[in-house]
Amino acid sequence: MSSVKIEEKVEKVKEEFRWIRKDLPRTDAWEKVTGEAKFTDDLQFGPKLLYAKLKRSPLAHGRILRIDVSRALKLPGVKAVVTGREFPYRLGLYLKDRNLYAVERVRFVGEPVAGVAAISEKIAEEAVELIEVEYEELPPIFDPVYGASPDAPLIHPDLGRYPHADFIHPLPGTNISNHFKVRKGKVEEGFRNSDYIIEGSYQVPHIQHCTLEPHVAVAEVDLRGNITLWTSSQSPYAQRNLLAQSLGIPQSKIRVVTPYLGGGFGSKAGVTIEACLIPLAMKVPGHPVKLRMTREEEFIGTFVRQALRAFVKMGVKKEGRIQALEVKYYWAGGAYTEYGVNIIRAAGYSSSGPYEIPHVKADSYCVYTNHPVGGPYRGFGMSEIHFAIESQMDEAAHRLGMDPVEFRLRNALKEGALTLTGNRMHPTGLSDCIRAVASAINMEEKEKGRDPLKPRGKGIAAMWKAPAMPPDAGSSVFIKFNEDGSVNILTSGMDIGQGFQTVLTQMAAEVLTIPPEKIKVPAPDTDRSPYEWQTVASRLTWSVGNALLRACQDVKDQIFSLLSRAWGVDKEDLYLEDGQVICFTNPALRVELKSVVINGVRMPDGRLEGGPIMGRGMFVPPDVTGVDPETGQGDKPVVHFTTGAQAVEVEVDVETGVVKVLRGAAAFDVGKAINPLLVKRQMEGGLVQGLSSALLEDLKFDPAGRALNPSFTDYKIATSLDAPSHIETVVVEVPEKDGPFGARGIGEHPMVPTAAAIANAVYDALGIRLRKLPLSPENVFKAMREKRG
Known part of the structure; x- marks a missing residue:
């Protein structure tokens, strides 16, 4: 090739991108705006379609003494009834602890104990009421700290016999289904060398995903035993694999089809309602069977976000360097933790937040409780632990008399620094993100001429998150x-x-x-x-x-x-x-x-x-290694981290306790933005969803474990009226070396630091450190009353 042609070739390579790094409109926008998009509930199956309903446990914990389905079977229009005794199989993505239907005992209010398929939803509902179940009530556990103690009764006595992934570490004879440890440096020596030691405990409640589309699935078994599943799912292959393993049939006998999806946030990952549906379909070959959750069932019968109790101890030098960190995370995993055990692992290897700390001791426990099943939720544990870590960072800065922004910058992980798991940090724009959001809301400036009954405050929080996945x-x-x-x-x-x-x-x-x-x-x-x-x-x-x-x-x-x-x-x-x-x-x-x-x-x-x-x-992710189960140390336990920060300004009504977020700023290092507009919209949406979880959301239970607010009448989520009037977004780009065009993920991250940023802003406004979410008017007002004595 001539030198001229070589130069032409080089110039071709240098040409500016034509389609990436551009704000192209969403390819599915037209179908969704016009209603042309077909979701699972929109699919038509003709006159053979049957409808499924589930009989659910009224107890949080109890033995099943007797199930009588005879009256339900006699009801005209009922085609099939199933119980756990007929399908006594277990499934689980990381820990096989979950039954398709309850077998021998129930472990949360709302657990399916039987299923019905009938020619109409009304008949199916009537049949469910005709099923008689006799229970022996057992003592329930709702607090994960108590649940982890040796005094607590066992929710899963057979834990030691459950198959599990090799990176999950259950403790047989306890309620701890996974214990992830990190031991870096010598934490006691770090505390001895510290000038200040700051301790705090924090609480985060269960919340629901609140997707616009409820869980819906349709299953049909043909006369050769092949299963087709149409479902609202984030995990078609994982579902096929889990169901095949559980039922003991080849994966090739199961086909999973996933139409348009009306939101997930983790609630439709793995297997949820599909495990109840397949046994019914197997009893009526040739008939599609449809199971659709009501909104109330969504709150109790699908994944909830795990609750957390966190205990944090931090040692710092007077010049502002963190010397030591000790954390204990007790996660309320719910009745089954087949998916939730991996959240504990993710929280473990990220438990320090995005900071360089020489001495770290972290213990992350997944604890069985008698609440609904805890599973993946946007952020996968990161929002919860960052509420604790970033609140503690703020408190340490104030104790030192140091600017919270400067304190974070002084300790922020930089390229080449050792993370808590012993691997070197890749290039990151974390410090740029912190500076960007601080500048966006003028963190150093206090508002002039405030209404004394509505004080204002500003708060900041940083974050990191790695993809939590097996190698x-x-x-x-x-x-x-x-x-x-x-x-x-x-x-x-x-x-x-x-x-x-x-x-x-x-x-x-x-x-x-x-x-x-x-x-x-x-x-x-x-x-x-x-x-x-x-x-x-x-x-x-x-x-x-x-x-x-x-x-x-x-x-x-x-x-x-x-x-x-x-x-x-x-x-x-x-x-x-x-x-x-x-x-x-x-x-x-x-x-x-x-x-x-x-x-x-x-x-x-x-x-x-x-x-x-x-x-x-x-x-397949390259070079990912495991970690030592005793120390949490490894060469490359995660592929990379996405880092970022948020800052907010709030106004607190001291007469009512209402917190209003006036404006927000978000900056995240996305590597390279393939579609900058979509990245910014993720930042905005994540901040508003994080605001919702910080100020409003709390799935409440009575002392018997029954949900008190399983509807949008009583369970509040943020609307456009709650969103800040202005959100500034900053896209930071430090390319990921193995990312396509340098890109890395941004989907979950914008929700992670929000609760901590708001809590820190409330402290700035009131001088009160709130350590329990949500920062509801009631909780804020109570804290103000306590401060006044």
């Missing part, structure tokens, strides 16, 4: 061309509102030089779409993005190999531009993709070679 959590992508040169991207990743399909479309358009409007991302179907671990952990842009780039490269390699033989040119001299293959050394040689990808290429001897082009790509 083999892979992603894969197929690329299929159509006759007109358009492309279908086949993946089993789900768009749960985060804009995943749009980002994937932009990346494919960039690499294949095809306009985004010629690219589709069909709904996942495990019979047709390739493997994806789960849509969780804010990892899809990074993980599926990498798989997509490899699939695109596979496409290019196939096409360039064919044309290099057909044209007699070097494969390296070919490139794509505007959906055409062009030759650097002979620009007259060019061909449109659509004429190559379906029927192949005519060779000089007249033969047709190639046929349909289909790309494939797979990505």
Whole structure:
């Protein structure tokens, strides 16, 4: 190749991106705005459709002495009834402790003990009422600290026999289903070398996900025993695998189809209602069976966010360096912790917050309680522990008489610093994020001329979060061309509102030089779409993005190999531009993709070679290692961290205790923003959702374990009226070395620091440190009364 042609090739590579790093509108916007999008509940199944309802436990803890379903079976229109005795199987993603239906004992109010399939929902509801269940009540546990003590009765006496992942560490003979430890340095020596020791305890309640779309699933078993499941799910492949293992059937006998999804936030990860539905469908082959949660059932019958009691002890030098940190996290995991045990692990390896601390001792316990099942929620434990850590950071700064921003900057992790698990921190824009949000709300300036009955305050909080996933959590992508040169991207990743399909479309358009409007991302179907671990952990842009780039490269390699033989040119001299293959050394040689990808290429001897082009790509996180179970130390226990910060200004009405967030600022290091507008919208939405959990949300229970507010009448979430009038967003970009175009995830992170930032702002306004969420008017007013004596 001549030097001129080499220069032309270099200039091509240097061209500005055309489709990525652009504010393209969401690819699914039209369907969702017009109502054209079909969700699971919209699917039609004809006259054979049956409806399922569940008989639920009225007790938080008890033995099942007798179940009589005879009256329900006699009711006209009832086609099937199932109980746990007929399907005594366990399932679990990380710890197999959960029954499809209760077997021998119930462990929370609302646990399914039987299921009914009937020709109408009304008849199914009547049949459920006819099922008779006799119980022997057992003492319940609602406090995780008590539950972890040797005095507590056992909720799962068989814990020692439950299969589990090798990175989960249950303690048989206790209620502790996982104990994650970190031991870095010598924590007692660190405290001895400290000038100040600050201690605090914090509480975070159970809350619900409150997705707009409730859980819905339809299952059908054909006459050969093949199962098809249409479901509102974040995890089609994980569901298929878990159900197959539990029922003892091959994965190939189960097909999972996931239409549009109306929000997830973790509530639709793993298996929830599907485990109850499949046994009913197996009893009525040829009939689709539909199970749809009522809003009340959503609050008690699906995952809730685990509650937390945190104890934090921090040692600092008078110049502002943190010397030692000791934390104990007691997580109220609920009746089954098959998914929740991994939250404890994630909280363990992030338990110090994003700070360089030489001496750390952390213990994170997942404790069985007799509340609804604790599972993944946006942030995966990070919002909860950051409320404790960032409140403690603020208190330490005030004790030292130091600016809270400066205190954080002095201790913030920087590239090359040792994390608490002993690995080196990768390049990060954490300090830039802290400075950006502090500047955005003028942290150093106090408001002039305030209303004395409505004092104002400003608060800041930083955060970090890594994808919480096993080392083999892979992603894969197929690329299929159509006759007109358009492309279908086949993946089993789900768009749960985060804009995943749009980002994937932009990346494919960039690499294949095809306009985004010629690219589709069909709904996942495990019979047709390739493997994806789960849509969780804010990892899809990074993980599926990498798989997509490899699939695109596979496409290019196939096409360039064919044309290099057909044209007699070097494969390296070919490139794509505007959906055409062009030759650097002979620009007259060019061909449109659509004429190559379906029927192949005519060779000089007249033969047709190639046929349909289909790309494939797979990505599994590289170099991830485990940790020592006694010390939590490892070379690379996580792939990377996304870091960021938020700051808010609040106004507190001292007569009512109402906290109003006036303005907010958010900055996160996303590596590289594939779609900057979507990134900013995630920052705004996450801040408002974090505000909701900080000020309003609390799933309350009576002393018997019954939910007191399982409806939007009594359980409050933030609306547009609660949102700040102004949210400033700052996109910080320190590229991720193994991210697609340098990108890393941002889906969950904007919710993580919000509660702590608001609590710190309330302290700035009132001089009162609130250590229990939510910061409701009642709790704030009580704290003010206590301060006044």
